[in-house]
Amino acid sequence: MRVLFADDDVIARTLLCAVLADLGHEVVLAEDGERAWQYFQDDPVPLVVLDINMPGLDGLTVCRLIRDHPAGRETFVIMVTARDGRDDLTAVLSAGADDYVTKPSSPENLRARLEIAGQRIVQNAASRAAEAELARSRWLAGIGETTIAIEHEINNPLSALLGHAELLLMDEAMTPEQVESLRIIQEQAVRIADVVRRLARLKNPQSVEYLSGSRMLDLGPKTS
Incomplete structure (x- = not known):
């Protein structure tokens, strides 16, 4: 599965890319929110991972843009945040994200979240197919x-x-x-x-x- 990952932190990009590659995903990297949004418009993907704090467009803004895009309504979006306060998590969910990961995060935790995302994507696709057939x-x-x-x-x-x-x-x-x-x-x-x-x-x-x-x-x- 193709995954769009946007983070301006080199270390975070390296860690998550390794986990994604190990799970067999093809990763499209973006160093900031503007590039992530442009990449998504050019070639929408089923899974997007966004860091909240990025130069230019932040992750929350990109998430909202994706949700407003016709091809992004079914996209699974995971937000990566260094803050896990109640207001921060409310903002993440209000932007339309499906899940979030706090950083720093262990490879095991990242793997678990990504596997759950993959399962949800498959389930949602099956549900849409069943609804279309009905x-x-x-x-x-x-x-x-x-x-x-x-x-x-x-x-x-x-x-x-x-x-x-x-x-x-x-x-x-x-x-x-x-x-x-x-x-x-x-x-x-x-x-x-x-x-x-x-x-x-x-x-x-x-x-x-x-x-x-x-x-x-x-x-x-x-x-x-």
């Missing part, structure tokens, strides 16, 4: 119920409309303009019937982009 199941169920309603509520009056149009077209007293209007009504009614038929035959519904920022159900090719 949402899709509900979406599919909704499509099925909607299809039944559409077939019932549209097909019946549509059949009556087409039948009456056919009867009117058999009337020799109809003017050419009236005949043309009836033909148009027929064509559009047939199009509606085709849409209902394609909707009823969907086996694996998918959505496609319709307009900028919106999507629509893909009904597949026309059947008539």
Whole structure:
């Protein structure tokens, strides 16, 4: 897993980098908050470790920026702080951090916190996947119920409309303009019937982009 680590303390960077590398992570190093924020914008990562006190942007500010970024809402953020007072820890959590580590900290403690972070990231990803699958199941169920309603509520009056149009077209007293209007009504009614038929035959519904920022159900090719 790629991890972004920002700390202006060379010794702290060396220690944590060794622990991260030992756990098999790929480390992206930043020497201050501004670089950390720039790196995250360029290439968001699932785990970020930030020292609170850094030149330029401090860790709390970077954490807030990450939380406001669309790709950072699910990022696991660990703050590294030399202060562990109640107000300090409240500030860390208020900034949106998931966990914190006080320094100096032993390699064992760092390893434990990072392993917990890794487990949480995996669990959160699995939870999001399950929620997405549940949402899709509900979406599919909704499509099925909607299809039944559409077939019932549209097909019946549509059949009556087409039948009456056919009867009117058999009337020799109809003017050419009236005949043309009836033909148009027929064509559009047939199009509606085709849409209902394609909707009823969907086996694996998918959505496609319709307009900028919106999507629509893909009904597949026309059947008539």
